[in-house]
Amino acid sequence: MRFRxxxxxxxxxxxxxxxxxxxxxxxxxxxxxxDASVTYPSHSIKLIVxxxxxxxxxxxxRQISARLLQRWSQAVVVDNRAGASGNIGTEAVVHAAAxxxxxxxxxxxxxxxxxxxxKLNYDPEKDLTPIMLLGLTPIALVSSExxxxxxxxxxxxxxxxxxxxLSYASCGIxxxxxFVMELIKQKTQVAATHIGYKGCAPALVDVLxxxxxxxxxxxxxxxxxxxxGKLNGxxxxxxxxxxxxxxxxxxxxxxxxPLDFSIWYALMGxxxxxxxxxRKIFLEVQKILAEPAVIEHLVGAxxxxxHGNGEDxxxxxxxxxxxxxxLAKSAHIKAD
Numbered sequence: 001m002r003f004r005x006x007x008x009x010x011x012x013x014x015x016x017x018x019x020x021x022x023x024x025x026x027x028x029x030x031x032x033x034x035d036a037s038v039t040y041p042s043h044s045i046k047l048i049v050x051x052x053x054x055x056x057x058x059x060x061x062r063q064i065s066a067r068l069l070q071r072w073s074q075a076v077v078v079d080n081r082a083g084a085s086g087n088i089g090t091e092a093v094v095h096a097a098a099x100x101x102x103x104x105x106x107x108x109x110x111x112x113x114x115x116x117x118x119k120l121n122y123d124p125e126k127d128l129t130p131i132m133l134l135g136l137t138p139i140a141l142v143s144s145e146x147x148x149x150x151x152x153x154x155x156x157x158x159x160x161x162x163x164x165x166l167s168y169a170s171c172g173i174x175x176x177x178x179f180v181m182e183l184i185k186q187k188t189q190v191a192a193t194h195i196g197y198k199g200c201a202p203a204l205v206d207v208l209x210x211x212x213x214x215x216x217x218x219x220x221x222x223x224x225x226x227x228x229g230k231l232n233g234x235x236x237x238x239x240x241x242x243x244x245x246x247x248x249x250x251x252x253x254x255x256x257x258p259l260d261f262s263i264w265y266a267l268m269g270x271x272x273x274x275x276x277x278x279r280k281i282f283l284e285v286q287k288i289l290a291e292p293a294v295i296e297h298l299v300g301a302x303x304x305x306x307h308g309n310g311e312d313x314x315x316x317x318x319x320x321x322x323x324x325x326x327l328a329k330s331a332h333i334k335a336d
Contacts, residue, residue, distance in 0.1 A: 001335050005006055008151070009059075013066065017148065025284070028158070031153075034287070035161060035311050036155070037274070037276040037277050037279070037280040040100055040103065040275065040277050040280060041074045041100065041311070042074075043074060043101070043290075044074055044075040044076070044077060045068070045074060045075070045076045045077070045100070045101050045102075045103060045105070046075050046077050046101065046102045046103075046226050047061050047064070047065055047077065047078050047079065047091075047103045047104075047105060048079045048081055048089045048092055048093050048102065048103065048104050048105070049061045049078060049080050049081070049105050049221050050081055050083075050086035050088060050089025050090050050106065051055070051080065051082050051086055051089075051107075051109075052080055052082045052086070053080055055060040056107065056135070056218075056220075056263065056265055056301065056302070056303050057105050057106070057107050057135055057265055058078070058080065058105075058230050058312060059297075059298070060105060060135060060265050060303065061078045061105045061169075061181065062075070062283055063170050063288070063294055064079055064105075064134075064267075065077070065078050065286055067288045067291070067294070068284060068285075068288070071284055071288075072284075073177060080143060083152075085109055085113050085117070085287045086106065086107070086109050086110060086113070086121075087113065087120060087121070089104070089119055089197040090099060090104060090106060090110060090122065090128075090232075091122055092278065093128065093268070093269065093270055094122045094270060094271070095270075096199065096270050097270065098129070098269065098270040098272045098273045098274075099273070099274070099277070100160060100269060100273055100274065100277040100278075100281065102269065102270065103131070103267060103268070103269050103281070104128065104265055104267070104268040104269060105134075105266075105267055105268075106265070106268055107177055107225060107263055107264060107265045108262075108263050108264045108265075108320060109114055109175075109176070109263075110124055110317075111124060111173075111317055111320040111324055112174060112175070112176055112320075113181065113320060114324075114325065115273050115321075115324040115325045115326060115327070115333070116173070116327035116333060116334065116335050117174070118130065120148070122291070122310045123127045123315055124321065125314070125317060125318060125321070126271065127268065127270075127271050127290030128268045128269065129268060129269045129270060129271055129272065129273040129278060129310070130161050130266065130268055130276055130310040130311075130312070130313035131257065131266075131267040131281055131282055131285075131310050131311060131313070132266065132267050132270055132281075132285060132286070132307070132308060132309055132310060132313060133264060133265070133266050133290075133306045133307070133308030133309075133312060133313050133316065134265040134266055134267055134289065134302075134306060135264070135265045135298060135304055135305045136262040136263065136264045136265065136303070136304050136306060137218050137220055137238045137262060137265075137302050137303055137304070138215050138218075138237050138238040138240075138242045138261075138262050139176060139177050139180045139216060139217070139218060139219060139221060139236070139261055139262065139263065140216070140217055140219040140222040140223075140226075140233060140234075140235070140236050140237070140242075140248070141155075141180075141181065141184065141214065141215075141233075141234040141235050141236075141247070141251075142207060142214070142215050142216075142217060142218050142222050142225070142226065142231040142232060142233055142234060143155070143207070143213055143215075143231065143232040143234055144207050144208070144209075144210045144212070144213050144214075144231065144232070145230055145231060145232060147213045147214070147232065148232075149213070149214075149232060149234060150232045150233070150234065151235075151249070151256070152188065152234060152235050152251060152254040152255070153177065153182075154190050154234075155175075155188075155190055155214075155234055156189075156190055159188075159189075159190040159191050159192065163191045164191065164212055164314040165213075166190070166191060166192040166193070166214060166287075167192060167193040167194075167195055168181055168192045168193070168194060168195065168211050168212060168213070168214035168215060168216060169195050169196075169197055169206055169207055169212045169214070169215040169216070170195070170197065170201035170215070170216050171193060171196075171197060171199055171200040171203055171206045171216075171217065171218070172195040172197055172198060172199065172336065173194075173333070173334075174195050174328075174333055174335055176198070176261060176263050177217060177218070178194065178196065178216070178333065179261070179324060179327055179331070179333065180216055180237050180259075180261050181194070181214075181216040182194075182327065182331035182333060183259065183261070183327060184251065184256065185331075186257050186330065186331065187258070187259070191195040192214060195212060200218055201219050201221075203215045203217060204217055204221055204222070207231065208225060208230055208231065212225045214234075217244050218302065219236055219237075219244065219288050219302060220244060220246065220261060220301065220302020220303070220335070222245075223242075223244040223245050223302065227245075228246060233245060233247075233248040234246065235249060235250060235251040236248050236249070236250050236251070236255055237250070237251060237259065237261045237262060238250055238252075238260055238261075238262055238266060239258070239259075239260040241253075242304075243299055243301050243304055244299070244302055262281065263332075264306075264316065266313050267281070268313075269281075273318070278310060278332065281299075282309060282310065289305045289306075289307060290307075
């Protein structure tokens with residue numbers, strides 16, 4: 001899946017150009033309630049975030065909800081329903097009325113879950129309406145300061161000379177970070193034992209302290225420590241360099257082609273939402289993501305805004321479900 005970063009309205013995703021307009025083909029796949037958008041919204045909207053507060057999904061939700069209130073004079077209530085790797089909150093949206101008054105701010109954990117845990121209680125492709133892509137955060141591979149590993153070549157050379165010496169921390173078994181490192185191992189033959197942590201924060205603490213030589217983390221968490229010299233940046237998972245760390249080479253630049261993985265964020269709703277309501281939401285949120293203050297806030301939090309429409313999101317979900325399933329099988333990644 002190819003991401004091309006960020007101008008506020010353009011990104012590349014696979015072979016598809018992410019347009020700022022909802023396509024006719026996509027609109028035709030949604031339910032058609034005539035003129036539903038004329039009165040929408042007539043009362044408050046619930047925006048479910050299926051994770052805890054403070055993460056990328058929550059940050060995006062609160063930026064969007066505050067500005068939709070200003071635009072529509074209707075409250076958009078952020079409802080954090082964490083649990084079961086995002087499945088609890090997602091299922092609540094799946095079973096809600098498809099009228100646009102219950103929305104979901106999901107991330108790419110949704111497409112990783114089936115690969116790791118097997119069949120879900122809902123179908124990510126059939127049971128939700130994809131409204132738009134909102135942003136992405138790349139994944140970074142870092143090494144402890146003492147390791148002296150600064151590039152992918154140095155990592156490969158070290159692994160060859162010390163085939164049983166390396167271990168790496170991830171944000172947990174079956175997380176996108178875990179998948180990225182296993183793909184790097186497959187492509188380079190690097191030998192490194194996986195240590196799955198319960199979140200990125202404890203993994204970061206241990207690589208900073210030198211308890212592990214390597215960690216694969218959300219790039220926004222790693223960025224300040226790479227800048228301060230407390231961690232060595234080995235590479236970033238996008239095809240182009242990351243806004244917060246333009247000095248850090250991507251893995252593709254270092255010879256791993258293709259290797260373009262990111263944590264993406266998306267706005268969705270229950271299946272069969274009215275097409276005109278979907279379009280109204282898309283156009284309003286598109287304007288919000290173009291506001292300089294919003295861009296500044298999101299980039300400061302490590303999120304690169306995107307403006308992909310529902311059709312682009314549907315294609316991305318389909319592609320990622322397949323590639324994570326294939327990688328889980330080849331790398332033998334399973335839930336505990």
